[in-house]
Amino acid sequence: MLTNEYVKRVYAQVERRDGDQPEFLQAVQEVLESLQPVVEKHPEYEKVGVLERLVEPERVVKFRVAWTDDEGKVQVNRGYRVQFNSAIGPYKGGLRFHPSVNEGVIKFLGFEQILKNSLTTLPMGGGKGGSDFDPKGRSDAEVMRFCQAFMTELCRHIGQFTDVPAGDINVGAREIGYLFGQYKRIRDEYSGVLTGKGLEFGGSLARTEATGYGLCYYTAEAMRVLRGDSFEGKTVVISGSGNVAIFATEKAQALGAKVVTASDSNGYVYDPNGIQLDVVKDIKLGHRGRIKEYAERVPGAEYHEGCAGVWTVPCDIALPCATQNEIDEASAEALVKNGCTVVCEGANMPSTPEAIAVYQKNGLLYGPAKAANAGGVAVSGLEMSQNSYRLSWTFEEVDAKLKSIMETIVADSLAAAKEYGHEGDLMLGANAAGFVKVANAMVAQGVL
Known part of the structure; x- marks a missing residue:
């Protein structure tokens, strides 16, 4: 239940603006409810509008993806990239290809990604993208043509220091390979612009797992x-x-x-x-x-x-x-x-x-997604590091770093839950721990 007046005012604004996006509203309400003891302890966040800025994406890109199927028929899908928050690093988050994808779904995923990425302790902001394209039943050639058309537009908005997408539902090694190849062809550069790549061209061991x-x-x-x-x-x-x-x-x-x-x-x-x-x-x-x-x-x-x-x-x-x-x-x-x-x-x-x-x-012991499933983006962040260094770590090295990150997330979540009066609450703790780091960075960087 929302009881804090500042939090209620921010959520009411989201409802007015995005009332047709139920998944996004659900994600925002869950997070804001958890953050009430945090904003009560830190009134400075209200003074500079941290919550108002947190729930509004820095940028939403929506575009047409036209491609040709194996019968020679032109197909048209919608593509999205939501660049939600870059306070602690370049936008980072997966691409999802699924018929259920719409702006609200991508916004909910991007919003969750802000706090998830913060919890990993790695310097990554929150973003997400995708398309309502369904690769199921499509040939490899059709998937390739779609990915190339999708990247032809997306490449204008991403880069290793700006926004680094990865895979998500229905975007695996095959799709990442096609997307990376098209980016490289258009931009004429070999950079760590995508994660989840094949081991032969800059991917990380243990990323799949x-x-x-x-x-x-x-x-x-x-x-x-x-x-x-x-x-x-x-x-x-x-x-x-x-x-x-x-x-x-x-x-x-x-x-x-x-x-x-x-x-x-x-x-x-x-x-x-x-x-x-x-x-x-x-x-x-x-x-x-x-x-x-x-x-x-x-x-x-x-x-x-x-x-x-x-x-x-x-x-x-x-x-x-x-x-x-x-x-x-x-x-x-x-x-x-x-x-x-x-x-x-x-x-x-x-x-x-x-x-x-x-x-x-x-x-029940309940571990929320933004904490419990952060391992994927954590190793994506490690892949970015390896790409920057132009080196590869062994499976055992990456796996050990992953285990350490996940254990740290548990510790940080429990510490935050205790600090804000909800000892043992992993959900509130994850939201609070992830939020405070982002909020402090936003305050330090001024009103943007």
Whole structure:
């Protein structure tokens, strides 16, 4: 609930201006609610309009993407890049290619990215981009032509010292390669303008694994500090079957847990014996198949249509790794009823406000996305560093830095929560810790 008059005034302004962007409003309300004790302790933020500036992007770029499909027909999509806040570094955030992409979705993601990037302790501002293009069912040649058309416009607005995009949903190594190639062709320069690149042309080891591994490092550290517990012997439910879900499964299994689910947009599989990750990797990374195939190949596994049912599977730990708002109030209640005590988020904003209220009411350990899934952008930041130095670190070096960053995020979040009177609250702590660093930088740099 919003009670602080300054915070209420800022949120009312966002509602008036962006009332047609529900995802953005949801993200802003959640953050502003958490920040109330912070702004009450720091009245100087109101004097210089920090919150008013925080919720308004520095720049929104929207453009037409025209390309030709394999039948010779011209297709037209919309492209976006929201450059939200550059107070602590160049804009940094992924590109998402999905039919659900619109300005509000990109703004919510960019807004979350401000605090997420701040939490990593690396010098990166917040941004996000993408298109309503759907690569599913498209040939490699069509994806290449779309990416080239998209980058032809985007290249005007990005650069290694200005804005460094990465991948997100449906933007993996293939798409990043096509985007990077087109940027290089147009700008005639070889720079670290994109992260998530192939190892052959400036990518970082451990980047593919980073978000999933980082999620588990964060969860393990939060459980250790707050519960004196670990993954060992726990049953884990994971949604999704992309990079985040796959490598969260891999790391959770390595830490001694049994992961029993995987899902995609059509449905989910339940394997009581534990997910066979090599099968999932073959389906999703090998030939971009549907998760239903898992149940056809693995004896004892069950396939269920629809995604929401995955949260009815009994578990100790839930790691949502699919998409925003995938856990609603009913799903959260089902998790609690079936024994779940830990929810940490691998996707961006996968829990509705009502679901978060259920977690808090029932005393679950809840790790919010901007903290728990920061591993991906953390290693993107490390890739930027390697590109600047013109060198490569080993997998073990990058993985060790990632683990340290995720453990630091837990520590910083808990310290901030304690400072502002909400000891043990990882959500408030993450928002407060990320915000204060950005806010102080904004104050120091004047009214911009």
